[in-house]
Amino acid sequence: DVKVTQSSRYLVKRTGEKVFLECVQDMDHENMFWYRQDPGLGLRLIYFSYDVKMKEKGDIPEGYSVSREKKERFSLILESASTNQTSMYLCASSNEGLAGNTQYFGPGTRLTVL
Amino acid sequence: AQSVTQLDSQVPVFEEAPVELRCNYSSSVSVYLFWYVQYPNQGLQLLLKYLSGSTLVKGINGFEAEFNKSQTSFHLRKPSVHISDTAEYFCAVTPTGTASKLTFGTGTRLQVTL
Numbered sequence A: 001d002v003k004v005t006q007s008s009r010y011l012v013k014r015t016g017e018k019v020f021l022e023c024v025q026d027m028d029h030e031n032m033f034w035y036r037q038d039p040g041l042g043l044r045l046i047y048f049s050y051d052v053k054m055k056e057k058g059d060i061p062e063g064y065s066v067s068r069e070k071k072e073r074f075s076l077i078l079e080s081a082s083t084n085q086t087s088m089y090l091c092a093s094s095n096e097g098l099a100g101n102t103q104y105f106g107p108g109t110r111l112t113v114l
Numbered sequence B: 001a002q003s004v005t006q007l008d009s010q011v012p013v014f015e016e017a018p019v020e021l022r023c024n025y026s027s028s029v030s031v032y033l034f035w036y037v038q039y040p041n042q043g044l045q046l047l048l049k050y051l052s053g054s055t056l057v058k059g060i061n062g063f064e065a066e067f068n069k070s071q072t073s074f075h076l077r078k079p080s081v082h083i084s085d086t087a088e089y090f091c092a093v094t095p096t097g098t099a100s101k102l103t104f105g106t107g108t109r110l111q112v113t114l
Helices: none
Strands: A002-006 A008-013 A020-025 A031-038 A044-050 A054-057 A065-070 A073-078 A087-093 A108-114 B004-005 B010-014 B018-022 B024-026 B031-038 B042-049 B056-058 B066-069 B073-078 B086-093 B109-112
Touching: A002 A073, A002 A087, A008 A020, A020 A031, A020 A087, A020 A108, A031 A073, A044 A065, A044 A073, A044 B010, A044 B086, A073 A087, A087 B073, B004 B086, B024 B073, B031 B056, B031 B073, B042 B056, B042 B066, B042 B073, B073 B086
Parallel strands: A008 A108, B010 B109
Antiparallel strands: A002 A020, A020 A073, A031 A044, A031 A087, A044 A054, A065 A073, A087 A108, B004 B024, B018 B073, B031 B042, B031 B086, B056 B066, B066 B073, B086 B109
16 A cells, blocks of 8 residues: 655644655655645645656745655755644655556645744 | 636535535646545545546445536536545546646535434
8 A cells, every 4th residue: 555654743833933844655656746735725736746856836836845855755844934834734646657647645734833 | 727616615415315526627638537535634535537438437435427528527426425425525637648736626525414
């Protein structure tokens, strides 16, 4: 079974803090994704990566950065957290190539910024 | 660009009744279509997907969906729901021939009661 794990299920941070959200997958997938999920808005893509050290902006990259130093790990960084970044963050991975490949999701990190 | 519309934000239904969750999409290019389910406090998992071939697609847990190109729809159906089907359901699309960047709808909350 594909397993995507996220470092924390719940996280509380203060405004202005630097926040790291970690995601690890164990299926040797090339593609990894970060989404945020908000009520009434569905999932929105923040960043994705299709190879180590490669990244591409999604639909809402402002206020976020990412790092992919190893194939299995994809980190989402909030340089200076703000209250409007309070949300559920979901990581996903998929095999390279075909657009029809299934994305496998982690359990999510619920981040609260006070 | 693609967009996905899930008009029903909530669908209440009694156990053992049939259900249809509606999904319409907009795209100027060919797309692949997906339905994902999110159970409470969990990440998303794939229910089913349409890539090509038969327009009626069967998925896990007794769900099926029908791709209708002329109506740009991909409605999800189940003939008899169970309490355990209570969850949020997301429709998603991705253009064929790209690195599986999904565009999600806003989700439909299915609430099954006795």
